[in-house]
Amino acid sequence: MAQLDHNKTPYLTALKKYMEEGISPFDVPGHHMGNVENDLSRYIGISVYRADVNGPRGLDNLNRPAGVIKEAEALMADAFGADQAFFLINGTSSGIITMIMTACKANDRIIIPRNCHKSIINGLILSGAMPVFIMPELDSDLEIANQPTFEDYRRMIKKHPSAKAVFVINPTYFGAVGDLQRIVKLAHDNSMLCLVDEAHGAHFGFTENAPLSAMECGADMSAVSLHKMGGSLTQSSILLRKGNRVSDYDIRKTLNAINSTSPSSVLMASLDAARKFMVIEGKEKVDQAIAFANYAREEINKIPGFKARGKDHFQSMGCFDYDQTKLVIELDMMKLTGFELYNLLKDKYHVQMELAETYVVLGIIGIGTKEEHINNLVKALKEISSEYFVGEMNYPRHHFNIEFPIALLRPRTAYHAAMKRVKLADAIDEISKESIMVYPPGIPLVVPGEVFTEELVRRIEYYKGTGSTILSDYDDGSVSVIDQKSWTNYSRYHRKIEGYYSRVLTTPKEDGFIVPFEGRKHLATLMLLPYRKDIWRNSGTYARNNLKEIIEAIAKYEPVYLGIDPSIYAKVAKDFRIKNVKILKIEYNDAWSRDNMPIFVVNEKEIRGIDFGFNAWGGNVDGLYTNWDFDDALAKKVCEKLGFSYYLNKGFILEGGSVHFDGEGTCLTTEACLLSEGRNPTLTKEEIENILKENLNVEKVIWLKNGIYLDETNEHIDNMACFLAPGKIALAWCDDVNDPQYQMCVDAYNTLSETTDSKGRKFEIVKIPLPKPLYMTEEEAKGIDNREHTSKERLVNSRLSASYINFYQSDAYVILPAFGVPEDEIAYNIMKQNYPEKEIIQINTREILLGGGNIHCMTMQIPTKL
Helix, strand or coil: CCCCCCCCCCHHHHHHHHCCCCCCCCCCCCCCCCCCHHHHHHHHHCCCHCCCCCCCCCCCCCCCCCCHHHHHHHHHHHHHHHEEEEECHHHHHHHHHHHHHHHCCCCEEEECCCCCCCHHHHHHHCCEEEEEEEEEEEEEECEEEECCCHHHHHHHHHHCCCCEEEEECCCCCCCCEEEHHHHHHHHHHHHHHHEEEECCCCCCCCCCCCCCCCCCCCCCEEECHHHCCCCCCCCCCEEEECCCCCCCHHHHHHHHHHHHCCHHHHHHHHHHHHHHHHHHHHHHHHHHHHHHHHHHHHHHCCCCEEECHHHHHHHHHCCCEECCCCEEEEEEEEECCCCHHHHHHHHCCCCCCCECCCCCEEEEEECCCCCCHHHHHHHHHHHHHHHHCCCCCCCCCCCCCCCCCCCCCCCHHHCCCCCCEHHHHCCCCCCCCCCEEECCCCEECCCCEECCCCHHHHHHHHHHCCCCCCCCCCCEEEEEECCCCCCCHHHHHHHHHCCCEEEECCCHHHHECCCCCCCCCCCEEEEEEECCCCCCCCHHHHHHHHHHHHHHHHHCCEEEEEEECHHHHHHHHHHHCCCCCCEEECCCCCCCCCHHEEEEEEECCCEEEEEEECCCCCHHHHCCCCHHHHHHHHHHHHHHHHHEEEEEEEEEEEHHCCCCCCCEEEEEEEHHHHHCCCCCCCCCCHHHHHHHHHCCCEEEEEECCCCCCCCCCCCCCCCCCEEEEEEEEEEECCCCCCCCHHHHHHHHHHHCCCCCCCCCCCCEEEEECCCCCCCCCHHHHHCCCCCCCCCEEEEEEEEEECCCCCCCCCCCCEEEEEECCCCCHEEEHHHHHCCCCCEEEECHHEEEHHHCCCCCHHCCECCCCC
């Protein structure tokens, strides 16, 4: 194929020729090449008006190009490494809608990141396609959404093999880039198209210092905003096609249904000129922009109160690559929000940023950026820092759950459903009929078919209070939601609405789900970081260091999802950026994952959670702290955050540490705990057992009378006895007849010796000696600040409930407590004898013990499917 001459501008050249012909116009537009003088023409000059013509002879027809537009589009395709290019004068939005409508028919599934632009939602409504939303990785430092990972796409494609297409954003507004090349191959290997929103990536492909472009990665179609980073005029964009999986006929047919029949000659000429510029000078200009951006980050990071985040930060958050032309500035210890900084920069310093978020402002370093622009920004930030930097976090920060709402209906269904108008405050639990977004960036906070939550309503109200531009159906504070009473199709959809995303209305027993034996392969482990000053020494600092050893040990074998409370996130998150550890910013009252996280059940096809009630081990009777609201809400939040359906049983109080399972129908528990007055006082032992059998799908419940002496959880089973395997139990053992623990152990041994499991097997009982009694020292007690009496008192010389039974295991490892006493070695050897094939990792957990539990209490496994 002959090499194309990119010095040519076929459309622009033809337009200039037409302008110079001395035409007497009798066609539209009515200003007739600028022969009407008005305020705008007097200000900007007449040339733009003279160029604004309506496709006369010689200038071709955008709806069916055969001349100069066709030639210009061929040059554009060549410049971007595509097989075909299409000029867009309705913005990239028209290209995105065209891609979806070309790839999908009504009811076809398409896999889409939820942090997508509103035009994608409009494409879904117009096409009738059914979205399969894939949740992006969340940057909890900046409170923004990044990219889904390659593994996220792989899992979703495996789950929805009939999907017609996969949609990728390359890059996000803030510059995050995914592993597009592998995603494209994955899509094609599964007979799916790969469509790319490359609105912010027009400069990709023109320098090796930028991420790969969609066309370089082999995507089938991409929509590119050449005006954003390529120098054309606003609203001018291009749609690119590569390969033979999509026909140009289908693309053009769809475009003609969307494009104006009076396309702007000025916009098309700007596309032609921008293409020439990028081919000839693009590498130099993009490299210069990257250099300017790096210079800006270096200077801004010297200013107190500001952090200019770059490639290192985004890759540490799991991004594959990063667009370095994005200038992401985080506010740190400033008496300003991002919105206030955005306004201050514009109004006082005449510096225009691209957008603001709660604690972030974004600037775009483009091919037109000058060094003086960078210097003006840096100078302004220095002045602002001198006035607003406080030096410590002594002012309230707003922390939002930046996840997206639950989708119950596809957008098209919700869009056409019966509507009612309600006040935003009354919209909680209603299904939205509209998209609501802050613009820029135009990513909907809620789309048709998603549910308004209390957190979402609070977030929208906050944005309104900042003066942000909120795009919605109404500007009077009301929103449009589905009127379920008058919607004639509600009965058809109500079952789907009730259980589509998360909550399951049956029980594990009905559905054939079981709690598997802990000592098999895990999908991941859930953990939380301690932070309370009234329970943990030095507000949890020592315990976090102790826990880090455990996290690192587990992360060698499986992923760890680590929850960090917003109150300590900024201070400690950086210390836990460990390989195979995913950090979740989430609110909780204390760090006992075994008890406030969901209990997971599985079958051959699915993993589900169970959300039982939680009241801090006894509520107002003998609970261990006074407020447990965040803990009680945690299981549901985690299931929805990680994409698991869940059973809801909030009327029954149950902690994960109070039950142990062999995976074959047998459950261990203690009467001291489950029959305690502070949990389910209106239920009999028989009623509680029936609830366990129905909601945990077990056939037999074995009740030990007690657990470990003075265990503040009312003697959880996971400190006293656990399954080493089906038919084999490890039992804490005390030989000292003068110790109150002695009789507890004897009673437990007798109970286990006299019973069988659900399969009728007698138990093999392995005794593991307890350490001699351990007590809290004066120094340790001094480190706990409970002056406000918000939790149980922890006193000098109080006995600690130390037990080696509180270990955590999978199919490959055992994490075993140690206490710095001779019994540590005995416990290790017993465990090694029983698990010769597993790695036994023993960690001194004194600091965790001081908080009231141990390793098993701090962990919750997500099991693999059967």
